[in-house]
């Protein structure tokens with residue numbers, strides 16, 4: 001389903017009016033990799049995700065995706081065009097339609113032109129990955145538990161047939177066991193679909209568990225780039241930020 005996708009960000013600056021958030025950010029995600037963008041609250045993780053999706057316009061820098069061998073400059077494209085390219089965001093806080101059923105939320109994920117004709121097959125794939133959603137497919141999404149809603153948000157993104165999947169803080173508001181399950185599902189989707197994944201997280205240990213490597217964002221700058229998950233685990237800056245030790 002996925003096809004090859006990679007992302008290269010260089011010298012990125014972005015903010016909101018006079019508020020500067022991202023300063024000279026560079027990162028890469030290679031095809032099939034899961035890369036963690038780690039940072040505590042307010043360090044600019046969502047801003048970076050929103051820049052990739054065309055929701056925030058950077059003041060400087062470049063964001064390029066290579067999709068099936070074709071390199072595309074993403075800056076200047078609308079969020080709709082970016083989704084059409086197969087770059088899909090699972091937003092922080094999930095942003096579901098609470099009064100609609102699980103299945104209606106999932107089908108809304110399939111509006112991307114490439115995914116629309118395959119929506120029924122993709123729905124079956126999602127139900128295979130998330131059997132609980134199949135059981136609850138007629139239930140109003142707003143009445144589901146936080147963990148189940150996170151599964152709906154992930155499955156809705158899969159309905160768009162992403163090649164590059166951005167996941168913004170999937171752990172927010174979830175109990176530790178559900179965070180672990182959510183991470184396992186992201187890893188399963190990555191494996192089954194061959195996705196390229198960039199995931200923003202402040203739950204460092206859980207993110208590091210499924211990431212191939214990662215970056216640490218502090219006050220809008222990449223303070224540390226780790227070549228492996230093991231390196232992230234052992235890094236003193238990471239330990240200081242997360243454990244305060």
Ligand SMILES: Nc1ncnc2c1ncn2[C@@H]1O[C@H](COP(=O)(O)OP(=O)(O)OP(=O)(O)O)[C@@H](O)[C@H]1O
Nearest residue numbers: 016019021039040041042043044045046047048169
């Ligand atoms: N629309 C906006 N207008 C003005 N300032 C904003 C806006 N969105 C975010 N900010 C500010 O930008 C900074 C970075 O926020 P951002 O949401 O990118 O961080 P984050 O690392 O994703 O944190 P969180 O986990 O809390 O979402 C914060 O100081 C925030 O207040």
